[in-house]
Amino acid sequence: MWSTRSFGRLLDSPWPRSGAAALAGALPVLAFPAPALWWFAYVALVPWIALARTAPTARRAALDGWCGGLGFMLAVHHWLLPSLHVFIFLIAALLGALWAPWGWLVRRFLGGTPRAFAALLVLPSAWLAVELVRSWQGLGGPWGMLGSTQWQVGPALRLASVGGVWLLSFLVVAVNVALTVLISVPASRVPAVASLIATAAATSAAYAWAPRADVDGRARIAVVQPGVYDGPDQRFAREEALTRQLAGRDVDLIVWGESSVGHDLGDRPDLARRIAALSRQTGAEILVNVDARRSDRPGIYKSSVLIGPDGPTGDRYDKMRLVPFGEYIPARALLGWATSVGKAAGEDRHRGTEQVVMDAGRLRIGPLVCFETAFPDMGRHLTEDGADLLLGQSATSSFQHSWAPEQHASLAALRAAETGRPMVHATLTGVSAVYGPDGERVGPRLGTGASAARVYDVPMAHGVTPYVRHGDWPVDGALLVLAVLGVTEGVRTLRPRRTGPEPLVPRARTARESPARPVR
Secondary structure, eight states, rough: OOHHHHHHHHHHHHHHHHHHHHHHHGGGGGGTTTTOOGGGGTTTTHHHHHHHHTOSSSHHHHHHHHHHHHHHHHTTTTTGGHHHTTHHHHHHHHHHHHHHHHHHHHHHHSSSSOOOOHHHHHHHHHHHHHHHHHTSGGGTOSOOOOGGGGTTTTTHHHHHHHHHHHHHHHHHHHOOOOOOHHHHHHGGHHHHHHHHHHHHHHHHHHHHOOOOOOOEEEEEEEEOOOOOOSHHHHHHHHHHHHHHTTTOOSSSEEEEEETTTOOOOTOOOHHHHHHHHHHHHHSSSEEEEEEEEOOSSSSSEEEEEETTEEEEEEEEOOOSSSSSSSBBTTTTHHHGGGGSSSOOOOOOOEEEEEEOEEEETTEEEEEEEEEGOOOHHHHHHHHTTTTTTEEEEEEOGGTTTHHHHHHHHHHHHHHHHHHHEEEEEEEESOBBBEOOTSSOOSOOBBBBOOOOEEEEEEEOOOOOOOOHHHHHHHHHHHHHHHHHHHHEEEEEEEEEEOOOOSSSSSBBBBBTTSSSOOOO
């Protein structure tokens, strides 16, 4: 019969233990869309933490962290497998290594004689440091941040307005650490319970203090989602037909998805005239997205272009943060062979140089393209620059039957809550959705099976959230905690173990090898 002892012996073997760590690291994926079991995020890390704390050596704990990170990255990005093939395993292995120090810290603070209170500060801080590093665009960006699992939880969205998705990640990890101590370390249950109570009190206070979004107006925004079409011309014709249906609907702005126009408007002025005619028919400016080789400069760009009744208004935003492998090949001279084994970019797209806030009638809009909606700082900077409304233009048709469209749409709720600005997530093939300034969804979404134009009555707000005002302060705090830890550990390492001088000769011993008694 299988027993706990047998399972323990199995975990003593390197390969089974590595597999168990990878499986434990993959568990949090169930808290992300499409399963969207948001509550599971608060317990999903417990098996991984419990495994790392029992590692026989510090090196093994670091390996548990690495394997768990590999499992986490594979699970959260599994829908990339058809596009990246073997590269997804390489990328997961490289990024998974970021969790090796985290695994080492788990054992350092929870193994042996646990330091529960310190662990509840250090381990979430170390997790935020990992999320900060992998949020760099060159490493793939911040897709799958643990705090983003809370996108549909009202109180969590209020906390996001205080400290962004970073604060939510810190909170989720802290609860997981406290629960691990409560379950696995009986001697530290009192501090674990005290920590849970303190965490609940602190988050409740932040929730109560966070200012609510004051709605001061409304705007009618239309989203045009054509559905799956082969070729840019067929897609454009469908977008044109759907947009005509908006005539007489009194809309303020019409939004098309990413790559909704497959030709440069300078090369194809006929397309620009057709979109301008739609603007005149509907009485609203239209934000399109052009994915084409530009006529006025070398290279292919993805650009948000605003078109009014007289044609392009001159407002244009060129996508700044490109998808690695999907829109460019990092170190193409070395990794260019990726194009032969997956759907990697045959030619690198060019980057824009700055974010742009556009004037669309009475609205000031801040466009983001594709996975730029995953970056908290981009929405915050657009809000600081005066945007009334955030707009995400996306295309996930390559991943139509995966969890990717659901995951992508959920990010807009967080960006809205963080900035106190409504956000529209418009796609070619779904999921399209709109969120109010508090992160709550507005109206029904357009799923992956929809081909439609829908009008949303969007509440507007113009207050300044604490996150916009103070920025990524949870990250700054986490780095400060880790810096203090580093200094403390360094001082402890350099401190001499003996405070007095060494004796010149050893003490005399008796024939029975016991210390001689001093003569009195």
